[in-house]
Amino acid sequence: MTYNLFIYIIIAVAAVLAVTAGKMLTSAIMLAVASIALSLLLFNFNAPWAAVFELSVCAGLITVLFISAVSLVKKEDESLKESRGKFLLLPFLAAAAFIVFSITLTPWFETLSGHVKYPAGEFKVGEIIWKHRATDLLGQLTILAAAVFVIKSVFAKRSEQ
Amino acid sequence: MTTELLSYSIIPLLSALAIPFLGRTNRKISEIIANVTLLAGLANLAYIIFHPMNRNSDYAVFSFDGLTITMLFTIYMVALCCVFFASASHMVKAEKNAFYPLIMISVSAMSSMVLARDYFTLYIFMEALAVTSFSLIAGEEGKGGIEGAIKYILLTFPASALILIGIAIMLMSGGTINFDMINSSPSTGNLAALAFITLGFAIKAGLFPFHFWTPDAYQGAPSAVSAYLAGVVTKISGIYALVKICMTIRLFGEPAKPVAFALLLAGVLTLIFGAIAALMQKDMKRMLAFSSISQMGYIAAGAATLTPVGIIGAILHIFNHATFKTSLFLNSAAIEKSAGTTDMRKMGGLEKNMPYTSWTSIIALFSTAGVPPLSGFWSKLLIIVALWVSGFKLAAVLALVFSILTLAYFMMMQKKVFFGKPREELKDVREASAYMLAPAFLMSLIIVLSGIFFPYVFEFLGKTL
Amino acid sequence: MTSTFSMDWLFAALIFFIGAYCMAVSRNLIKQLIGLEIISKAALIALISAGAFSGNTNLAQALIITVILVEAVIVATGLALLVKNYRLNGSIDIKKLDNLRG
Structure with missing residues (x-):
């Protein structure tokens, strides 16, 4: 811990x-x-x-x-100022909220953990990936193909200019 | 995932991978492949829907529900119209061997989202869809497209992180992440998970406090692409999932009420805001974008009533929205091509020069506003009735009032663009070619037919829900 | 393990907030993408914590591997758009992205 x-x-x-x-x-x-x-x-x-x-x-x-x-x-690396003025209080509020929540929310998490439901059986990672979540592999294939064509379409202009 | 209909998502993917190789020498071939793939899919789906054997025997062959098949039909229909328009109008300046594959991949990702049966599958295909769609928005050379794309990235990916956190809570409190699992155990943890997921999808759908990326994305994108985005992409990636969640939490009973009420509130605020903002727009595409936001409000409010009538109304409204909004955006694209602008202040009296465009857009806008025999009337009626019956009387009245306001701003648009005195500089504007008009005609036909044969449509959805 | 659980989620919330703050304050597009990355780190922490707590670590691992791939694709395509934007506008300032007005 x-x-x-x-x-x-x-x-x-x-x-x-x-x-x-x-x-x-x-x-x-x-x-x-x-x-x-x-x-x-x-x-x-x-x-x-x-x-x-x-x-x-x-x-x-x-x-x-x-x-x-x-x-x-x-080139213009450091010239950009950040617009922190509007959000000046935000970090302090967040820190305060974090401290308060760490005291108050811990019991709530305990109740949430009372709802835990254990799976039916233990599987190996490879088994899960290839048998139970095989559609994710189709998803990975889709997103990789999408990325290839995105790069192709974004940088297609370069040769014309 | 439903594996019986998986070919609807795999075939477009294979076609996308084939296009750059087959269309390397002749660019025409890539257009033809894209059109043919989508047309074949649409014909296949129409066969499934209209075949009497499938209809009479309560879908003995396939185990899908009406929502899935309706959404697949919508996706293929809108994609076919937009691809056909893009290849007929030569308006897409982007690299063709990247543009058509991207459209095909997004069709594939949307079909997979519709077929998904657990939240993580929904998540990953949604990300694939988001990646393709921001590249489509940025497709053209201008600065507007890239601006819309960057705003889209910066808002949608935090939303998907929220969805992931929801999935994590669900993994813990439910043991799995299937849609069905959650029916059996309506615990606090599952409800918290659904609240996170609903918030994420509400951002993606562009509901009220998070609407500001939508008009920029639609306005900045090339016109054929905005029709595609407004018609299906943002609907499937946002509002479809919300409707699906509402169908799930309907079975929760009392504990689900707070989440549903928050969604209903967001929906009503969205429909009010979208209608008011649309009144004030000068640019035609931007106005259509705000009108689209307003219609999203109707869908969310209808689904959030958690009654069967409201959910059927929401599904029908997604379908109807796809038809009329695609028609309107394609008309705006045709006007942009002919008159060279989408700024409504510079237009007027186009009726004489572009009569067919004017008529199709009148049909589409009457359907949007809910004029009786057309399809938009029925879905709005169902939503308003569902709101009234489940006790949200104020919301029902507001929905009715802003439906009239919809008619008002669309009549204003029609008056500014098509009616009135013809302008000097627009004298020799010519009607778009027959190929470019065909998609809008098809959409108008669908609007009229599904309005007239509404009892059959209702029966179709009601039986399979 | 119980006490780790609430700590996991508190830190996930904190890190999510740091990323969101980064996206809110900075005008620099690269900083915005870094904020996105920090947010997705928080999501990964939530996933692994939930998986480990409910005895489902392997499922959580399978999900995390997919999420990491998605993240890499998003960052690559986002940076590609950024470079294109830099070529067109000569800037990576987000405040200069206001050509679209109604």
Whole structure:
């Protein structure tokens, strides 16, 4: 439990740093740190497959994508001010709400956990993916095909210009 | 997932993957493949619906319900009209070998959403649909499209995160995530899960506090695409799921009332706001977009009554909305092609030059406003009756009043665009070609026929619900 | 495990809020996408916590793998649109996206 708390604090702090960082590069790297911490959390929840995917895709691929996008649009990097004025009170309110909720909502979560319903049997991950959730694979195929054609249609203009 | 009708989602996907290879040398081929695939699907569905054996024996062959088959029919119909219009009008400037595959993939994703029988399948196909549709919005060279697309991304993906959180709660409190599971155990956890999922889909459907992305997306998109988006895409990805949820929580009884009441309130506010905002628009496409928002309010309010009549009314209204809104958007596209603008201040007296467009849009707008023999009247009547009977009398009165306001703003549009004195600069505007008129004619025919033969339609839905 | 459960959900809510705050305040499109990513991290935490708590970890893993793929596709396509927007408008400022008015 202490270990989980420690990891949660790392994720939250990394997320806050990603939001408040002045440079976009720092933001992207902080996001990667949050991803790595999340994958440690997934390992701790005894979900190694999901953790490996999180580590390789979210912490690896997505960070690379973000960094390349940042380097493409680097010129006006720091000139953009954030419009924090309107939302100045929001973080403090959120912090207060978090503290209050952590005291008051814990019993509610206990009642919610009273409704828990256990599954009929224990299956392996591969079994679930290929037998019980085979339509998800069709969904993954659909979304990958969609992504290919999106990239194709977005960057089709380049050759004409 | 219902596997019997799975071919309706796999065949468009295969066709999408085949188009870039077969249409590499000749661009015409990709148009033909897209049209033929959709036409074949539509003919097949019509065979299933109208074949007497299927109708009389209570669907012994297929185990689907009326909602599924109606939605599949709607998807294929609207997609066929829009693809046919796009290939006839040459208005799509985007890369053809990317445009037609994207349409086919979104047809496939929508069919899968309709066939889905658990929330996670619904979620993943909805994401695939969102990815294709924001690329379709951004399709054209102008700046408007990309702006609409970015607004669409930034609002819909937080909504899908909310849906995921709802799925997580359901996984915990229900053990599985099937639609059917939830009927057996109406616990607090399931209700919390459904509240999250409803909120997410309400954002996706563009209900009142979250409506602001819809007009931008519709206005910025290329015209043939806006017809497609307004006709089916945003309906399937948002309001269809809401109707499905309402069908599910109907069986909850008393505990489901707060969620349903919140949905009803959002629906009524949406229909009021959409109608008032539509009155003030200057651009034809933007006005149609606000009118579409207003109709979403009717559907949500009807479904949220949780009565069978209200839900049948909502399903019928989704179907009717697809017919009349596609017709209106395609007409606006034809006007844009002929007159070069969609700004209503610069138009007037187009009736003489474009008589057929004018007539089809009159039929469509009468159906939207709910003028008696047309199909829109019946679905609105069902929704208003359901609202009145289940005790929301004020909501019923408001729905009636704003239905009249709908007629008012559409008559204003018709007057500004088609009637009045012809303008000098629009003297030599010509009627759109017969191919471009064909989809709107088909839609008008469907509006009239399904209005006249309404008892059969009602029986069809009522028997299978 | 019971005490971890409420902690999971509190932190999921907190992280969701951080992402939403990021999307609300920043004018930079890349920051907005980063906010989206943070929000979906919160959704992943909710999923794994629910799965682990109800003894359904493997189902939750299967779902998470799919969600991660969806996330990667969204970020890739979103960044592609961003780069196209940068080429057209020469900016990634969200405040400059106001061409559409009725």
